[in-house]
Amino acid sequence: MARYKHIDTSPRFLAVDLQRQLLPGTFEYALNRLLDHELDLSSFDARFCNDETGAAAYPPAMLLKIVLFAYSQGIISSRNIERACREHVTFIALSGDSQPHFTTIAGFVSSLGDDITRIFTQILFICDKQGLIGREMFAIDGVKLPSNASKTRSGTRTDFERQVAKLEAAAKVMLERHREADQCAIEPDLRAKETQRITRLQRDAAEIRSWLTHHPEDRKGSKGAIRKSNRTDNESAKMATSKGVIQGYTGVAAVDAKHQIIVEAQAHGTGSEQELLIPVVKSIQSTQINHSLITDTSLITADAGYHSETNLRQLADMHVDALIADNNMRSRDARFAGQGKYKTNPDPLHDKTGKAKPAVRYQPKDFDYDPDTGTCICPAGKQLYGNGSGCTINGYAAVKFQGAQRDCVPCMQRERCLLTPHKTKTRQVSFFRGKRDGVSYTDKMKARIDSPEGRARYGRRFATVEPVFGNLRHNKQLNRFTLRGQKKVDAQWKLFCLVHNIEKLAHHGYAQ
Incomplete structure (x- = not known):
């Protein structure tokens, strides 16, 4: 043997x-x-003041x-x-x-804060000296990751006020029962448990009251709408993903197509990718290494999540060449004609959506609109007054009408006419009259991206940016942010992107 x-x-x-x-x-x-x-x-x-005294x-x-x-x-x-x-x-x-x-x-x-941004820029400078940045095309994409915050603690101020009222009411009821039971013989263990429950309810209510005092206003979104706050990390956001709703941040990266170097990395507490495109593009423009990253021949690409008429207009005003897909891009491409057969059918045991119900609320077609006289009669026979004759909605010319309170408030058909009749007083309705004069930026982008050249150039986006996220998510096991606050999470996201860039330097023979 x-x-x-x-x-x-x-x-x-x-x-x-x-x-x-x-x-x-x-x-x-x-x-x-x-x-x-x-x-x-x-x-x-x-950071340190230990030149003469103090520990090293x-x-x-x-x-x-x-x-x-x-x-x-x-x-x-x-x-x-x-x-x-x-x-x-x-x-x-x-x-x-x-x-x-x-x-x-x-x-x-x-x-780390701003210090990590300086280090990130210095690494970009070295990558550029090594010839790893081509400046031909930059692909922008993002990933939504959970943060160190509980989504159960999200809501508006109204939600929190309602919650604290319930806690205080429950504590009051339990306290009254506790006092009534003082006259009876109760086991010491049960009395101690009731006392603990009352103390916990009062403590939770006091924490919410303290939070409401220090945050007198609701968190606002980019367009002024109310955005849900979070009592654990108020800069994080509740966002929908393919794996469910999470409380977290969106990590955005702009990747150069030549060797997949990340040239810009940002983390934001919002699930809306549309509002992140322009800040990322401006950051790329302001990054100066040997010379500006974006040149006259550079192309910016992004998927449909970043598409909006406003973004396309701003990119045109900034003289930035870009290809931004829209939601219907693949439906117009003959190469994806048979994509439907590859979609997974919903599991009938878990699909709780049911069949689509017919609309029970009055639609604009149920209103009698006369474009010649500019009048509109509701299904109840009342005339609405015009409150917008030259409106533009998503590039389309529209005419808006609204009912009078004297007609809508006592109307017997409010349940069929209004979505929330207990809150809304009057009904509004809009009628579209076609596109505004001139071609919109969305139509121009559709024409560019549907051309053979546009499809070929945009097709490189997926192979540029997706392997980067695969490296960070799978190889580096980045499945959540462990810090709280946008500034700290942004620094952690930049640290992971730094790891990716330094790996590129090592794989291309740096310092061998």
Whole structure:
């Protein structure tokens, strides 16, 4: 029988040269080289006032090394990073066997702020010197991720006031029962449990009252509409995803097509991608490395989530060449004619939507509108007055009418005419008269993107940006943000994007 040498993997003391553990061509070698010799980290010096007195601080370069390397390995927890600095030889080599406490690591990551933006720009400069940025096409896309906040604590001020009223009422009822029961003999354990419940209800109500005091107004969206607040992280947002509703942030990235370098990364507490397009484009324009990132020949591409007439108008005013898809782009493309057969049929055991019900509310066709005289008669026989004859709705000319309160309030057909008759006093109705004179920016974009050249150029978007998100989500195991507040989450998102860019540098032979 063959005999083999015994392989002993038990712990032992070894003489190890830490510098030689960072092998050329690896991510950790490129990371160590960048932070020690290429990047300017002097902005971190303002954090410390220990020139003459006080304890020495951990070097920011060392903390950045272990955080970025941990993120590259899918390690996000500061406690796990601390343990790795004690047990993992690569972490020991990057940290110089210094073993920082997890609170030091967590405090450093949460306080990066604008410093990480400067580092991100410096990495872009090095990528450009290595010839990794082509400036031919930039693909913009985003991913919605949960944050360190509970979606059950979301709502408007009205929701919170209603909730605190219920808590206070429940505590009052329980307290009255508790006083009545004082006259009877009750087991001590039951009395203690009731006291705990009352205390908990009063504490929760006091927390909500305190939050309402410190937030006197509802959170507003980009168009002034009320956006749900969150008592855990008020800068996060409740957003719908393919896996359900989450409380989190949208991480947006702009990726260069040549070597998939992320040239801009931002995180925002909103699920509306439309309002994020222009800020990202402006940030790309303002980024100066060797010269402006966006040139006269650069193309910006984005999917239908970023499409709106307002965005297209602003891009045209900024003289930015862009291809932004609309929701019906694939339905107009003959190559996707048979895509319906690949869609998964809904599970009849879980599909609770039911059949579509016919509209029970009066539609505009039920109103008697005379375009010649400019009059409109409702189904109840009352004349509506015009409150907008030159309106434009989504590029279409429209005429708007509204009922008078003296007619609508006592009307017996309010239930059929108004969606919320207990709230709305009068009915409004609009009639469209066709498109406004001139071609809209949406129509111009449809013509461009439906052309053979437009389809070929836009087709590169998917292969440019989706592998980047696959690397961050799958390889780096980024499935949630662990911090609270838009500024902190934005810094964490930039850290992950930095990992991706440094990997690109390492894979293309940097510092070998």
